[in-house]
Amino acid sequence: MEKPNRKAMIKSLAISILINGVLPFIIYTLLTTYAHVSDLVALLATGVPSLIDSIVGIIRHRRIDFLAGIVLFGIVVSLIFISLGGSARLYLIRESFLTGAYGVACVVSLFFPKPIGFYTGRYFVAGNDPKRIEGFNAMWQYPQFRTMIRMQTTFWGVGTILEAVLRGYMAFTMPIPQFLAVSPIVNWGIIGAIIVVSIFYMRGWKRKYDGTMGPQEKSEQTA
Template identity: 30%
Template sequence: MDAKPGLIVRIAAYLRKNGVQVLGEALVNFILPFVIYTYAEAPLGEVRALLVSSAPPILWSLVEFARHRRIDALSVLVVSGIALSLLAMLGGGGARFLQLREKLVTGVIGLAFLVSALIGKPMIYELARASMRRKSEGEAQQFEMLQVNAGFRRTMTVMTVVWGLGLLVDVAISVVLVFALSIRDYLIVNPILGYGTMGALSLWTFLYGQRARRRGEARRAAAAALAVGPDSGGSGG
């Protein structure tokens, strides 16, 4: 019942704190690529115009990494995405092929999520721990202590699998759109799909995490009641 108001409050607080960042990402990842391609297509052709239009998002990623540089799981993921994007730019081929190669970044990350869950090292846990460590070492250590709890490990694994599958579904839809839409239309639709996927996965993660936390607290309360019950009964006799 109270998860929805809590979610709205958190979204509002996030937008107040990161509104400029969100607008910057929209400009660099959505508006600039479309505008650059629109004006560069005629003089440069489809392929070169696509290459030029992909420069702002890659430069943005490099700047963000330089600002928050730290060697952890989150940094490795960011650097891997930048490297794959650069490989996609340098690989050559036609315009459609170039668009498909750009989705390689999302596909590889999605597979990495699934593999990490299979080997018992769920990436959601690693990324959450890296994010907490950036803010507070003590908070990160408390988070790490939860690893002894089987329910916590299961929650991290389920989240990781859902994120992996969600990213792969995003890739599959994008592959269809590459051949169904014009390049200009795809440049509009693809960022919306990408941000929509990330938003949906983030919302599900928040709601699932809240539910898992409530269930964990209920199990601990029930276990405590069972442990106290016999003792209190014995003392009463």
């Protein structure tokens, strides 16, 4: 498995904070202060940077990326929700409906033969490469690999449920400008914590199993 590029990750995080945190706060403040539009209209406008970023990503890669698909799906769901008479406060936590649903799905999938973590992990490791997908699928035969996938699914399931609950509480207790400023920090703080826990767990797992198979299988193969 290739190691992630730290500079690329930092750059991606900075861009995400700008698009999903800084720009929405500026747009909302300008529209409500100087254009005197309603909170709901201003909040709808804050989704424009994310929409543009997703469209640019689709054009650049000539396909709907996993994350871009989530953003677009969230925007579509939000527009449908608003058209049915949703409130501005509920619109604030539109992403949390998705992350919360993902978290619940992760926890529920632990009771199935292959949890959601297997499929999301395969996407990020193998992409659309048939050989990598085949290699990733073959790893499922090892008990220690299955345990690792279920642990990662648990981390992300519990973490994203916590994120959804916390942001939901903030959305209904904080002033909207304050929520727009703090929400991305909370979101990335929780996601970052999940990533750190996952990385440390993976390091220990790799030291024990060399990232491929358990000690018993390795000894049998080299005997």
